[in-house]
Amino acid sequence: MRSIIKLISLFTPGEKRRLIPLTLAVVVMSFLEVAGIGALGPFMSVVADPNIIRTQPILSSLYQFFGFTDDRAFLIAMGVGIFLFMVLSTVFKMFVLYAMYRYVGNRRYTLSHRLFKQYLYQPYSYFLDHNTSELSKNLLTEVDLVVSDVLRPTMDAFARGVLALSILGFLIASNPVVALATGAIFGVFYLTMYGFVRPRLAYHGKNLREANRVRFKAAGEAFGAIKDVKILGKEPAFSQTYAAGARHFALSQASRQIFSTLPGQTMYPLAAGFAVALVIFLLGTHGSLGEMLPLLAVYAFALQRLIPEIKDIFQAASQIRYYRHTVDVLYSDMTETHPPVLPETEELNPPSDRLPFNREVQLEKLAFSYPTSRAPVLNEIDLTINKNTTIGLVGTTGCGKTTLVDVIMLLLEPTGGKMLVDGNPITDKVKWQRNFGYVPQQIFLSDDTVAANIAFGVPERLRNPAAVEQAAKVANLHDFVTTELEHGYDTLVGERGIRLSGGQRQRVGIARALYHDPDILVMDEATSALDSVTEDAVMDAIHNLMHTKTIMIIAHRITTVRECDEIFFLERGRIIARGKYDALVRDNPKFRAMAKVNIE
Ligand SMILES: Nc1ncnc2c1ncn2[C@@H]1O[C@H](COP(=O)(O)OP(=O)(O)OP(=O)(O)O)[C@@H](O)[C@H]1O
Ligand SMILES: [Mg+2]
CATH class of the missing domain: 3.40.50.300 (P-loop containing nucleotide triphosphate hydrolases)
Structure with a gap:
């Protein structure tokens, strides 16, 4: 969470402002999606018992408003309506996702450009005690990693979080006992999992930076002093140093992948077990299949939607943890170094704009x-x-x-x-x-x-x-x-x-x-x-x-x-x-x- 706040604080006010409509669109998108799922419940109820059309006030007024005379026609119309609604909400979702990915892509560009400028405008003395391959590495790989592995998943997770909460809210509204029990089981399971992987992610995240530094330095120095490398026959030494860095970098990434996806994967057996338990529970409370059907349909659909969301939220949380160190370094480089004196415009400083020197x-x-x-x-x-x-x-x-x-x-x-x-x-x-x-x-x-x-x-x-x-x-x-x-x-x-x-x-x-x-x-x-x-x-x-x-x-x-x-x-x-x-x-x-x- 701290990393996210840090990351967002690096945005310009304009960039922060643009987050607001995007956030709202994400919320709307989630509600549309939940509404789509929610509409399945009444549909299944009508399938199970057409009489509901006359006893349920909303359904009966819809029935009369459109002047239906036949239950079957009403059912078909309902199905088509739900389908169209879902199509439209999917189209809307595509637009929101597009806007979101564009936003993230633009941050990849603006953040790395701003960091480049930040470095470039540092006084000369800054470069006397900074390794330039380290600066290049921050610009060229670490900004990318942070944007693609932290910012994008976070925005995704936010969208998914809103959706998951909406689905959960809907489930609680339709059957509080079952929903809260579901929430508790999954919640406890995930908190335990997160507690287990968190320190491991932090550890590998730290290694990542060091490994990346080693490989950048080896490449920069070997090519920079290629003549010496040749004459002294030092190719093996540089090749080994590079290999060590590259290997740790790759393995650290692999550890991140396994530790951030593993808990998500364990969700499927958990959900299967839960589904079995739910059916058994509902058989006890609802008795007949007809009564159970609407609730089961909604649960099946909702859980099937909820599981990938939770999985991804988990993964995003893990990546944020993993890249915390990298975000910290970018943050301090962008805020704690000398504030650069940036010229008003990007155009060349005109060479004629000189301090007068006459004597x-x-x-x-x-x-x-x-x-x-x-x-x-x-x-x-x-x-x-x-x-x-x-x-x-x-x-x-x-x-x-x-x-x-x-x-x-x-x-x-x-x-x-x-x-x-x-x-x-x-x-x-x-x-x-x-x-x-x-x-x-x-x-x-x-x-x-x-x-x-x-x-x-x-x-x-x-x-x-x-x-x-x-x-x-x-x-x-x-x-x-x-x-x-x-x-x-x-x-x-x-x-x-x-x-x-x-x-x-x-x-x-x-x-x-x-x-x-x-x-x-x-x-x-x-x-x-x-x-x-x-x-x-x-x-x-x-x-x-x-x-x-x-x-x-x-x-x-x-x-x-x-x-x-x-x-x-x-x-x-x-x-x-x-x-x-x-x-x-x-x-x-x-x-x-x-x-x-x-x-x-
Ligand atoms: N970035 C630095 N940090 C610390 N000491 C430095 C740094 N750059 C130079 N020095 C030291 O400052 C002293 C003067 O260095 P300078 O480069 O000015 O010498 P110079 O007279 O130009 O020598 P040359 O004729 O070899 O170019 C040297 O003793 C050098 O070790
Ligand atoms: Mg000199």
Whole structure:
């Protein structure tokens, strides 16, 4: 029950509102069905004793109203009437079921889409401590499981519950003693059964999530590192890990199926025993078969309807129990993570909507620590980047260069000190980020064309081919694309750009960063995979941008930053020296040592 409330609380107000007419339709549907069953009683009574037509007030007024003269004709008319009524109520039922399944289907879509958006709009730091295969798994399988195995059965069970209660109400009205005895027998039996399977379902439900995680992780990691897997010959290890996860997942589902259907199946022998007992009981109280017939007919029909309903209600209750853990996780991911700052519309954030940047970016005593790191990764960083200058960030591996630009781009929030743009604190993070073109250390290409990768995330109809070409020219990629690729800019690069060389991928990354004509270009080891001739060509192009753009270059190779207006030399998260290349080589022995290695 708690899980259902949680699940429904994830719906939007509109979605909740639409539940109301649906619920009403379900109630009407159940009453129509019970009315159909109820009409069989009088029909059987008339069959048993036609005189009832004259003694029973409703029947006799109907008889007179339609002007019948013959009992037989009345009986036939009654039968046809009941039949038509049942046909109509079945048609109505089909419509209600259709509306219900559509509703459920739409929730499958809206819930998973909302969860996707929820994840996507989390701050960058969220992704530093969440496994992305886990997020994909939640989106792709767990929402589906919850919708198809919890939401749909619950709505079904609700419809069936209303129907079962209506049938029960009708049975109580027609013969309280028999009905209550029936209710008590079935009730006690089911509560006992549920008590038995409940803990087992909860246990298997927990296993399900873990098993699903294992199999998703194994698949994601094996394919993600396929080269290492091949070279190290680790196919068996990954195959075994996957098998273990997949096997537990399947077995856990099998346990759910058996534990949730078993009690329903035991219903048939129970009902058969009950029917025998009922006949014996009625023989005692009613005496003749004629008197028993109407009641028996109604019971036979009602029980035959009631049993599948109860079975399904039971199954739904069991599944809710089984998936409780999964619902809990979805619920907390959708409500307890950072509330995402969603844009008003789904349209692209226009790249032109930028925070004005006219003079300089200043960092004052800026500090940063990762939530998991012991010591601060950046400390007491004081620096000023003037607009349209080029700065270099150098230092040994792990000294905090990438972290520093992540903080400047506000992918990570500083944990101390401040950052000012033209003397003002940054009020709109998203608009600030629009100023940047970023070439990350690890470039991720999507399995799409070269053009789509350069104009990354821009729908094809909005893509500007001239801008793609211009960006590719600056990145020294244009000649390669036009002369060596079969379909030019429309060539597919393969998953993660697997059909391109490391250097080609890097240049696609540079072109991507330039596509929106950013004010600030950040290059994190952007030329490290290029041979020195190509690197020189790319750097020449970048130098052409100097003094028209603000550029931040991170490099291991000190020669790459030789032309910078100012170079910052980092060590363990602090700036230990700054200045122009020549001055640093002259004055700083450590810098000189690094530069020397490069030159040789
Ligand atoms: N998500 C993270 N959580 C905790 N610590 C991190 C995280 N990312 C990086 N670090 C640590 O922060 C320090 C700085 O990392 P950073 O990536 O900024 O170095 P870098 O100067 O860019 O190195 P490289 O030249 O190798 O790219 C490293 O010691 C690293 O271990
Ligand atoms: Mg780095």
